[in-house]
Amino acid sequence: MxxxxxxxxxxxxxxxxxxxxxxxxxxxxxxxxxxxxxxxxxxxxxxxxxxxxxxxxxxxxxxxxxxxxxxxxxxxxxxxxxxxxxxxxxxxxxxxxxxxTDGIGLVNDLQRLGINLNACRILLLGAGGASRGVVGPLLDAGVSQVVLANRTPEKAHSIAASFDSRVLACGFAQIPHQPYPLVINATSSGLSHQRPDIAGEHLQHTELAYDMSYAAQPTAFMSWSKQQGAKQQVDGLxxxxxxxxxxxxxxxxxxxxxxxxxxxxxxxxxx
Structure with missing residues (x-):
């Protein structure tokens, strides 16, 4: 066998x-x-x-x-x-x-959820290995822009340097003020039942708030996203x-x- x-x-x-x-x-x-x-x-x-x-x-x-x-x-x-x-x-x-297969796994799950990634603008939170593995497949799926935000901007810039101008790196406090139909949490904050320290206004126009982590109950990021007006919240299962x-x-x-x-x-x- x-x-x-x-x-x-x-x-x-x-x-x-x-x-x-x-x-x-x-x-x-x-x-x-x-x-x-x-x-x-x-x-x-x-x-x-x-x-x-x-x-x-x-x-x-x-x-x-x-x-x-x-x-x-x-x-x-x-x-x-x-x-x-x-x-x-x-x-x-x-x-x-x-x-x-992490990135294509994310793309396939987003498509399963009915998200049209073509020409979509995404706010991706976190600049660890989880983010590095998904940026390429998201771009291949037709995403128009990935704003990669991290607590320490240097790590975000390091990842963005491997891609073209569709990937914009910044710190949490410098996230551009524009609509983000899809916000993805790829930080490790969920391990301590916390959420990324970003302003709630970035989720005002969000169709889906997606947390790569998962648990029996909604994660802190999912609960907070719902409070900020995100229409749907999903974990990474x-x-x-x-x-x-x-x-x-x-x-x-x-x-x-x-x-x-x-x-x-x-x-x-x-x-």
Whole structure:
């Protein structure tokens, strides 16, 4: 049986084994998928052990995405733009390829939600790895402008330098005053039940406030966005499932339907 896994540290909270098991059943694929806790200083060794034991491919989560990028024999264009790899697979010659499905996962989830990204202006909050991985796919989807705002503007400018003039970098206090139909929170503020420190006026014309993090209850950003007048608030659970579906397609050549898996995940979180 083909063997897959997700590597991370910590990893006990990962939903990936459940998601990929559901995908395999749905697509009638025979495979196993497990979560592997790799030592912080020995990711490469853990990966090589997994391969030696028959591993066919893997997902990679924090804090190993940059190490995975260095480990791959070649990487996709979207992985290059992200500077990180979250999906490993082998080609027919046995070479290890790295890809990044985070951005296309976000795009697919936004489209599932009915958002028309063509000519859309987006306010993207945060300049960490989460933002770096999604800017390119958003632009490829037809977005007209990404205003990338971060508490420290220098980090935002560092990411913007990899793209064209459609990406504008600034600090939270310098966000241009214009309508943003879509506002995406890619900061880590949700981990401490906080929200990005931006003015509420930026959400006055927002159709969708999207938080990349997720929890059983609405995140602090979602609750605050609703108070500021955003018409719809959604967490990142759909992005999680959609990026996994892209990885599954890379490995197995079949595109699973994320809707039933997303429904089951939401039911799990509500317990």
């Amino acid at each position: 083909d063997r897959y896994a997700v590597f991370g540290n910590p990893i006990g909270q990962s939903k990936s084994p459940f998601i990929h098991t559901q995908f395999a059943e749905q697509c009638q694929q025979q495979l196993s998928y497990e979560a592997i806790l790799a030592p912080v200083d020995a990711f490469a060794d853990s990966w090589q052990t997994f391969v030696a034991q028959g591993g066919c491919g893997a997902n990679v989560t924090a804090p190993f995405k940059q190490q995975a990028y260095q480990l791959a024999d070649s990487v996709s264009e979207r992985a290059k733009l992200a500077g990180a790899v979250n999906t490993f697979y082998f080609d027919e010659s046995g070479k290890l390829h790295g890809d990044n 759909g992005m999680l499932v959609a990026q996994a579906a892209e990885a599954f397609y890379i490995w197995r050549g079949k595109k699973p339907d994320i809707a039933p898996v997303l429904t089951r995940l939401k039911q799990q979180l509500a317990i």
